[in-house]
Amino acid sequence: MTTEKPTIRWGIVATGLISSWFVQDLVLSRSDAKANHIVQAVGSSSLEKGKAFVATHIPGTAPTVYGTYEQVYADPDVDVVYIGTPHAFHKENCLDAIRHGKNILCEKAFTLNVAEAREVFEAAEKKGVFVMEAMWTRFFPLVKTLQKLLHTDKVIGDVHRVFCDFGLKIDIASLPAESRYKDLSLGAGSLLDIGIYSLTWGLVGLGQAEKPKVVASQHLIHGVDVASSMVISFSGGQQGILTSSTNARTARNFCRIEGTKGIVVVEGDAASVPGFFTVYLDGSEEGKKYDFEKPGRGFYWEADAVALDINVGRKQNEDTMPWVETIRVLEILDEVRRQGGARFPQEE
Known part of the structure; x- marks a missing residue:
C-alpha cells in the first residue's frame, strides 16, 4: 500500500x-x-x-x-x-x-x-x-484554533487589546564575550531572540493585516538590549503591549487577549511553546479551557x-508565514531598535 x-x-x-x-x-x-x-x-x-x-x-x-x-x-x-x-x-x-x-x-x-x-x-x-x-x-494547532475562535467565530467579540511578555532569566554578564546572548555581531539582545514571539502573539491576537504604528523603548547594557517594550497600534484603535526581557522569567500565563465580550488567557512554558488557552466570557466566572496534545516540542x-x-x-x-509577514515583522523590529537604540555592527 x-x-x-x-x-x-x-x-x-x-x-x-x-x-x-x-x-x-x-x-x-x-x-x-x-x-x-x-x-x-x-x-x-x-x-x-x-x-x-x-x-x-x-x-x-x-x-x-x-x-x-x-x-x-x-x-x-x-x-x-x-x-x-x-x-x-x-x-x-x-x-x-x-x-x-x-x-x-x-x-x-x-x-x-x-x-x-x-x-x-x-x-x-x-x-x-x-x-x-x-x-x-504560528503552526501549532493551538494557534490555528485560537485564530479561528477570535477572528472568524468572534468568541470574545471584537479584539481590541493584547498583552504578551516573554522573559528569560539569563545572567548575561557572566557569559563569555562570544555568547550569542552577548555578542552584538551575532544579533544579541532580547528583541530578536524572544521579543519576536511577543510581537507574533500581538499580531496573531489582533488579527490586523496592516503595518501598525510603533512606540518602543529598550534598556541597553553595552549595546545589548536586555529589555524591550513595544506598543503597536492599528487604525481601528487595536493595541498590543508587547515586551521581552532577559532579567526575569515570565509567568506561565504569558498572554492576555481582550475583546468586547470577554478575554482569552494563553498559558504554557513560554510564549514560544503555548500549552493551552482559556476563554472567559463577560458575566461568567467559569472559563472554557482549550487543551492540545503535543508530542515532542512541536517543530x-x-x-x-x-x-x-x-x-x-x-x-x-501563503497561509501562515508568507514573505510579506516576515517583512512586516522585521519592519516593526527595525523600528523598535531605531527608537530604542540597539544597533548591530553590520548596520554601521
Whole structure:
C-alpha cells in the first residue's frame, strides 16, 4: 500500500540547541504526520561535532555528515535546508543555499533586519526556490484554533487589546564575550531572540493585516538590549503591549487577549511553546479551557507545512508565514531598535 504523504529529505545546517530540537521532532513517530521526514545530511563546523550531534540527538539514523555547510547545499539528495545558525548568519546561509538551488526553512528572526530579508527573498524569487521563516509557533494547532475562535467565530467579540511578555532569566554578564546572548555581531539582545514571539502573539491576537504604528523603548547594557517594550497600534484603535526581557522569567500565563465580550488567557512554558488557552466570557466566572496534545516540542508542524508546500511547487507558505509577514515583522523590529537604540555592527 502506498502512502499519499510526501517524503522530504532535510539538510541540517548548524548543530546547536535549536537544530537538536528540530531534528528530534522530525524523526518522531506521529499519527497526525502530514509528510515523511528524512534527515538526509547534517553540516557542522567540524566532522566530529556533526557526528556527535547525530549520535546524541538522532541515534538510529544515518545522515551524511559534513564538516562544512557548503557541502550540505551542494548535496543533490537534499530537498530542503534547515538553517539553525545565529541570526547574523542567516542572510549569508540563505544566499549560499539559494545559489545551489536549495529550498530553505530558516530560523527566526529570519535576518538581522528587513533589508537583509528583502535581499534573500529577491534572490529566492529569481532562483525559483521555496523559502520560509521558521516561526514554528504560528503552526501549532493551538494557534490555528485560537485564530479561528477570535477572528472568524468572534468568541470574545471584537479584539481590541493584547498583552504578551516573554522573559528569560539569563545572567548575561557572566557569559563569555562570544555568547550569542552577548555578542552584538551575532544579533544579541532580547528583541530578536524572544521579543519576536511577543510581537507574533500581538499580531496573531489582533488579527490586523496592516503595518501598525510603533512606540518602543529598550534598556541597553553595552549595546545589548536586555529589555524591550513595544506598543503597536492599528487604525481601528487595536493595541498590543508587547515586551521581552532577559532579567526575569515570565509567568506561565504569558498572554492576555481582550475583546468586547470577554478575554482569552494563553498559558504554557513560554510564549514560544503555548500549552493551552482559556476563554472567559463577560458575566461568567467559569472559563472554557482549550487543551492540545503535543508530542515532542512541536517543530514538526512547520516541517509538515514546508513539505506540503514544496510537494505542490509553492515558493512560499501563503497561509501562515508568507514573505510579506516576515517583512512586516522585521519592519516593526527595525523600528523598535531605531527608537530604542540597539544597533548591530553590520548596520554601521
